[in-house]
Amino acid sequence: MRPSRELLVIILGTGSAAGQLEAQVAHFLIGQGLDIFIPGQPECNCLPRERRTPRSDRFWCEGGITLSRIHQAKGQEADLVYLVGLDRLAASVESVTVRHQLFIALTRTRGWVRLSGIGNFPFYGELWRTIRHRDSLTFRVGSFPGRQIGLNAADELRRRYGRGHRNFRGIDLAGAQLAGHCLRDANLVAANLQGADLTAANLDDARLAAANLSRATLDRAKLRKASLAGAILSGATLAGADLSRADLRDADLRRADLTDAILRGSQIMGADLSHANLKGANLLDADLSETGLIGTHLKTAVMPDGEIHP
Known part of the structure; x- marks a missing residue:
């Protein structure tokens, strides 16, 4: 398996906490003798001192494993994707934005995905139940007042508003x-x-x-x-x-x-x-x-x- 384009590590979370986790993962992989690439850097094994505007549209570096934040990974795919820092999202998983981030991260894989997180959160149970059900999913859809709109939705919206x-x-x-x-x-x-x-x-x-x-x-x-x-x-x-x-x-x-x-x-x-x-x-x-x-x-x-x- 080629490290570039077939392997991808996505750092979950946002802000400085995600930046610290990105640096920790990068140092660990380099310490294991693996080359890494962070999008926006000029070449492999370059670590940003601070988050900056990307210098190029490069997402992959030949021979290196790409470490990416969620926003950088949009539109990219790899055969095997590692999601690191699941606990950063699990703590506030009721947020629509957080679930949207996890959806983007999970759908970057063409074949396999591995999840990594610490702690004990109810969301881990939800994920485990989903994995156990394999190719079937159960959704509970609540009802929202005023959600049912007539056939001419725009006209009905204007009237109700x-x-x-x-x-x-x-x-x-x-x-x-x-x-x-x-x-x-x-x-x-x-x-x-x-x-x-x-x-x-x-x-x-x-x-x-x-x-x-x-x-x-x-x-x-x-x-x-x-x-x-x-x-x-x-x-x-x-x-x-x-x-x-x-x-x-x-x-x-x-x-x-x-x-x-x-x-x-x-x-x-x-x-x-x-x-x-x-x-x-x-x-x-x-x-x-x-x-x-x-x-x-x-x-x-x-x-x-x-x-x-x-």
């Missing part, structure tokens, strides 16, 4: 025409808004965690303080959108158009902005730690420190 309803969790609004509409403070967690037209819509304070907004049109939309953690926004257009202080942690923003968007003070930690267009965007005070910026267009963007990207 006008009557004071705010809970539309899981609604299917694929391709809906909602340009200019006010959906402020709406609960759209896990909603399907794929290809929807939300041009100039007001989604301030809306809850859109784990929602599917791929290829949606959100140009000039208001998303101030909106929760978009783990949302899928790949290929979406958000030109001129206001995402000030929005929560975009672990969101998929690959190839999204964020030209002239306002992202001041937003939490973008762990998001994937690969090949996204952020020309002229305002990222002042935004948290871009652990963010995937491979191939991202940042010309004239205001960076978190106030500097203008050349």
Whole structure:
């Protein structure tokens, strides 16, 4: 088995704790005489002193075992994947964002996956039951007030919103025409808004965690303080959108158009902005730690420190 492309080690968790675990695993493997590669570094066996924007789009290094964080591993696969630090997620597994991270990590394997974690968490029992059932899964789906929407979902949504309803969790609004509409403070967690037209819509304070907004049109939309953690926004257009202080942690923003968007003070930690267009965007005070910026267009963007990207 070739160490590169056939073996992959994914470090679970976020922030400085994940960075420390990454360093520990790297030092251990090097101590065992194995070459390692951390994406964004120039060559094998280079350890970052601090998390930085990747210098290239390299994810593999010939002869080295890639050590990756979850946000860097999106879109990559290997025959055998090791997930290290399961306890970092098991402690807060009720979070939609955490489960989304684990889903991404588990689906990086083409054949086998090995889980590693310490401690004793109820989630370990859930995983063990899932493994025992092999090719069958049992889901318990709760009912949510206001979730059942009529045949014309967009019209029914507008009527119910006008009557004071705010809970539309899981609604299917694929391709809906909602340009200019006010959906402020709406609960759209896990909603399907794929290809929807939300041009100039007001989604301030809306809850859109784990929602599917791929290829949606959100140009000039208001998303101030909106929760978009783990949302899928790949290929979406958000030109001129206001995402000030929005929560975009672990969101998929690959190839999204964020030209002239306002992202001041937003939490973008762990998001994937690969090949996204952020020309002229305002990222002042935004948290871009652990963010995937491979191939991202940042010309004239205001960076978190106030500097203008050349």
